[in-house]
Amino acid sequence: MRVYPEQLARQLNPLTPCYLIFGDDPWLVETSKAQICAAAKQQGFEEKVQLTQETGFNWHELQQEWQAMSLFASRRIIELTLPQAKPGTEGSQTLQSLLQQPNPDMLLIIQGPKLASEQTNSKWFKSLDSQGVYVPCITPEGPQFQRWLDARIKHFGLRLQADARAMLFALYEGNLLAADQAMQLLQLLSPEQPIGADELGHYFEDQSRFSVFQLTDALLGNKQDKAQHMLAQLHGEGTAMPILLWSLFKELTLLLQLKSAQAQGTGLNSLWSKHRIWDKRKPLYQAALERLTLPQIEHMLATASKLELMLKQQGVEDWTALSHLCLLFDPKAHKHLAHIELY
Template sequence: MAKLRPEQLAESLGKGLVPLYLVSGEEPLLVQEACDQIRATARQQGFTERELFHTDTAGFDWSQLLSATNSLSLFAERKILEVRIPNAKPGDKGGKALQEVAQAPAEDNLLLVVTGKLDRNALKAKWLKALEKAGHHIQVWPVSPAQLPRWIAQRMKSAGLSADSAAIDLLASRVEGNLLAAAQEIEKLKLLSDSPQITTELMASVVADSARYDVFGLVDRALHGDARAAARSLHGLREEGSEPLALLWALARDIRALVQITQAQSQGQDFSRAAQAAGIWPKRQPLIQGALRRLKPAQLQQLLRKANGIDRATKGMRAADPWDELLDLTLNLAGVQSLHPQNERLALKL
């Protein structure tokens, strides 16, 4: 029906739901917020059930989605069917299943498909065309360094705040393209400021390393291979009341970047260009390059599976302690091999 930018979604939802939404992109915060808007609107309109399908989990069968599409709820309630395809490649069986669902959407179901960045082949695929024909496609693009100050200004305006260009540039340089970090700093400003006008002085005091531990320091210590310091940071963040999902986003973001760079290099692309395409700022490229010398492609794929399992644990969909699993993920990113592929596959099924 239509391709929408994230900022157009709220207006579209205000006009009513369509049977199907596809949200694609590699910026976790914007993807998450788009999905949250869709789910919230759906709940308001009676979609009280939700079934989640992770296509990258071991043993996933696309017939599960088809069965859920065709089955009636036990309590005759409307439901959201959410399908997550991190690599944006459903394969032949998945493509056919998505086409089948898109061609005859059930009246009491809303299909929400969430994927990573769509490559050129995916954009031409029949399954994608079928989804776009049946519903709306929200494409999430990375915010470039040049666009970041404007994004921050708009985010602050939505929060009821404003700041001059110097203050905004200061925040942009601090977060280095990490939108989640920027959003967290803006929320902090709302709490600490007595005025909606944020001065450069206040911005400097807030975005300085005011906390003893910070999320991005945790990730950098793990990438550097300093397991002891990374574990200390994780413990400190837990003690300070950080949310596990926020830490997972930061860790998973760089793990996905490592995977993307590895794949690009295997196809003959040089590291600098691959890192830039993966959204790694020049200042962090030596850190990423060092991590890649230590972590093999198979280990990175294992870390991605682990991150997916932690995501489900934080949402109560797996019987596991998210903090224990975050420690495992952090240590293995730092080079401590505590994960055994066979045991991990069994654990993620729980």
């Protein structure tokens, strides 16, 4: 059963035999695991065994731990980490067999990275999911992050003015751990006083974290302020320019294919499946196709090619030119910037 982290507390009394915590957000993973362990302790689970699937891992050891009697007559937790979320044939068979041997004195917690559909459709996962709880720990974005932020502000009892809330959102979107630590600090510094953006600005520096995929989504949606902020953050974090150029090339090439097909009278509905564009991303591409012309997309691809040549032939990482390219996702920018030559 899939349960999101904010709903997990409702699934802890009584506990299910198994909890699957998978995702790449460290704060959500650790918080979810801590919630489960705290509830387990209240229900008599006092011992913990930690196992990690590494090279040469013996799956028989997990089977033995599941069947073993506790030395101290208390209930036990087994924490199993799957670094690649791929238990293999032997591991898959072992995991499927465990819950076929019910043991009310054992609780299994499995954690690992974000799962792909290949893994959630596997026999071992479906077997455990049918008797347990799956907690996807994926970093919330946009409105979901705002809801998470508001819930944590309420949790810490903070009195933040609207401008301070907006600043927290801008500073920490994509970094739940840093955001939570920031609010803990605010609770210590100003436990009762209303806090505005001015006071907040004195406490914190910009610690938001973004990926190249979030950057391209912002560009497709023409959210220029957000995109430029993300680009500055990625630069500051040392993100390699070839990765950013690869991502921009990928999106621009796809836009060119879609726009060219449209010009020949092909409907978008037939193009979505051909190019494997998910429902969630369709509005982003539709918006970009509506506002950008074919010559504008071709010009952007040419600009990206020049940036790549400068990088490969001269070793020049021109972040100003990369910012220039990102601005061109707004058709209004073409009027003022498209004539500028890159050297």
